[in-house]
Amino acid sequence: MPSDATLTAYDVLDPNGNINIKWDVMSWTPDGYVAVIALSNFQMFRHIPSPGWTLGWTWAGKEIIWSIVGAQATDQGDCSKFKGNIPHSCERSPAIIDLLPGVHDNQKYTDCCKGGVVTSWGQDPAAAVSSFQVSVGLSGTSSTSVKLPRDFYLLGPGLGYTCSGATIMPPSVFLSADRRRRNQAMMSWYVTCTYSQMIVSKNPTCCVSFSSFYNPMITPCPSCACGCEGTANCIGSQSQIQSVVGSQPSIAGDAPLLQCTNHMCPIRVHWHFKANYKEYWRVKITVTNFNYGINYTQWTLAAQHPNFNKITQVYKFDYKPLDAFGSLNDTGMFYGIKYYNDLLMQAGPEGNVQTEMILRKDKSTFTLDQGWAFPRKVYFDGDECMMPPPDKYPSLPSIAPLNLSMALALAFFLILVLMVLMPLML
Structure with missing residues (x-):
């Protein structure tokens, strides 16, 4: 049975419109993993305008974010128990935002750094994607031990989008830069967010x-x-x-x-x-x-x-x-x-x-x-x-x-009639 949010989000003019958030674990680390997170806006005529998207979730355990490339957490949280190498965020429920244009190259990632603005799929599919890379610690280190995050949200409560839970999918496959080799993610899952005007x-x-x-x-x-x-x-x-x-x-x-x-x-x-x-x-x-x-x-x-x-x-x-x-x-x-x-x-x-x-x-x-x-x-x-x-x-x-054209035609016709009848009337 579909939820009330799903029913109110259905749009007859854009029946398949949603925002898909995909996590691809690209490698395992000693205490977690490195993942690429991509937001794809499949809505045909609804985009995310400035000030852009905010993506949030709640960790299933005590995970932390060691580093992010192409985005940043809005709050670092309490990282006082760490010495030396301080995590990027220790928040239990981090909120992630896109970087602004003009950042240094070492902070950039593919399809990042647009201030969170994401074009609609119908307007420009190439600009309808935003992505970043995150290094997660204090997590599982295999596909059997990783616990999926929960309570996802996009933009924020009351701002229109309702997100599903995370669903594991077959690992994504990527072509190499020279398009001659197929690389596969270690693990993949996705979240679907749908928009309802009634929520806004x-x-x-x-x-x-x-x-x-x-x-x-x-x-x-x-x-x-x-x-x-x-x-x-x-x-x-x-x-x-x-x-x-x-x-x-x-x-x-x-x-x-x-x-x-x-x-x-x-x-x-x-x-x-x-x-x-x-x-x-x-x-x-x-x-x-x-x-x-x-x-x-x-x-x-x-x-x-x-x-x-x-x-x-x-x-x-x-x-x-x-x-x-x-x-x-x-x-x-x-x-x-x-x-x-x-x-x-x-x-x-x-x-x-x-x-x-x-x-x-x-x-x-x-x-x-x-x-x-x-x-x-x-x-x-x-x-x-x-x-x-x-x-x-x-x-x-x-x-x-x-x-006007009909009026001119009628006037011309009347003139012709008068020209024919005038001699007969004299």
Whole structure:
């Protein structure tokens, strides 16, 4: 029977999304072992932003960490019983963090030193891995005597991830640097951590609004879409805005400094049905940051729409289809172009990013009725956004207005009729 955490973590748009933590014991030492610990983010559109991951566990016995390469423990703990060679950490429950960029080469390890920032698998698989090497002492010295750590956590309690216990797996096999030899770990085990938005917050963290070329009315985000508990402290006056805009930007996860809005969301995604052509239709998407204290780095936007299988052009964003259900191909991920717009600035004039996309019509399904042109689901940075209720979607007017080309054609036709009839009327 799956746990409640597993059930709430399941996401229909990313059914296999999780973070896998693998331990590979590479060699035995007189009092323990040397292991490589790798975090692999298999989530398609959810990354770990700054300040990065914190990985913790509880030792099964009296183990200590002699040394770490590519990471560090946040606390050394009580190592007073050791003389001479002092361990890196004597904590019973160590918390490990990644090193910052720019450390000396002798402190580096493969895929380390990114400040704990791990990209989503869908955005960049090569950057979705973080690893370090740890030397463990006062431990078992064989696969039969090692006791597995327990009580794993990622990021910290209440920050979204629930981790399983450690499970022994067949020893990992690695290719040598010249790829001519296969080396095998002494022992391997893994832990799986899954994300649940419900653990992080009882309210959504983003919302969606709609508009269309055929209706002047805008469908706003639902009122209090992200909860209205913070309305008393939201930023509304110009003096308040000026006092916080000059402050140092924070990172996603800190207490928000929200602009006063009807929805009270840090992020709003606006979907505008911009134009309807004979064979194609055009959509404009705008992502707006209403938080004066947060810059969103390496942001991602995921959406579901039945016509995503016929996207022909996306402007100013990178786009990748997410084929979660085989042939459906109705889900895609948008993200910023590196060094151009992969940073969504804090609230203000620069606090938005925009794209337009052109989709080829599927003649058998395309319609302007019943909100078909609007997305079914929208996610920002992996969190599902609150959508307007279906009865509020932009509706077609009772009499559709003529577009410019039709109006010109009708005017030209009337001129021809007048030219033919005028001589007969004289």
